[in-house]
Amino acid sequence: MHSSSLFQSSSAFKNIQEALDTVTSYFSDLLRLKSPDLYAHSVRVSNYAGATAIYMRLPANEITLIRYAAFLHKIGYLALPNQILNKAPYLSRRELSLYKKYPELGANMLESCPGCQDLLPYIRSHHERWDGTGYPKHLKNVNIPLGARIIAVASYFDSNIYSSADFKQKTKAEVSQMIFSGSGILFDPEVITAFLKVIFHSCDISVK
Numbered sequence: 001m002h003s004s005s006l007f008q009s010s011s012a013f014k015n016i017q018e019a020l021d022t023v024t025s026y027f028s029d030l031l032r033l034k035s036p037d038l039y040a041h042s043v044r045v046s047n048y049a050g051a052t053a054i055y056m057r058l059p060a061n062e063i064t065l066i067r068y069a070a071f072l073h074k075i076g077y078l079a080l081p082n083q084i085l086n087k088a089p090y091l092s093r094r095e096l097s098l099y100k101k102y103p104e105l106g107a108n109m110l111e112s113c114p115g116c117q118d119l120l121p122y123i124r125s126h127h128e129r130w131d132g133t134g135y136p137k138h139l140k141n142v143n144i145p146l147g148a149r150i151i152a153v154a155s156y157f158d159s160n161i162y163s164s165a166d167f168k169q170k171t172k173a174e175v176s177q178m179i180f181s182g183s184g185i186l187f188d189p190e191v192i193t194a195f196l197k198v199i200f201h202s203c204d205i206s207v208k
Helices: 010-034 036-055 060-072 075-079 082-087 093-099 102-110 117-124 146-161 172-181 189-201
Strands: none
Touching: 010 036, 010 060, 010 075, 036 060, 036 146, 036 189, 060 117, 060 146, 075 102, 082 093, 102 117, 117 146, 146 172, 146 189, 172 189
16 A cells, blocks of 8 residues: 555656755765765665556656665664674574664664655565565565665665675575565565566666
8 A cells, every 4th residue: 555645746756856856965974974885775766666666657746755665674773783784693582672673773763854744654675575585564565665675675785796705705696596585475476577577677786
């Protein structure tokens, strides 16, 4: 189900977009300061998610919101100490519990920001899993907002391609197989189909 506020006049949505431009400009600077790699990841995930939403023929306004949400999906990292981020994924139980709060922390940071209300479900839910084993709310399949399902696949792909936790960098084909193996378990099968079409039939998506 699409948020009712997506279906607004073009002039009203333009105002929202201008507000979102201001918000993302502000957080761009903070992400760069926190970690240049985190900023680059955010840009690439936004591009992947936007291209996937276009391939799925979603409404133009929703595509725009997904791109913004994808760029901001890890702003909750700004509230986490660097020692936890630098250790991930090798975290203690206590550290992992704190780490898992970042989607909600990010959504909470945006709650009072102009134009951001429609982004919150996507940011809060991008670590939910198709089978209900994700967090923070253990949402399952279509109860997970579509934008969050798209961001989940895009972020997983990029995190594995550019992983700093492994000595051996994975190839696009290897990560795509990992994603395909999670179809119907971790990820929405329809989103996977669209995402892999985009990845293998479009030009390279890089930081601009």
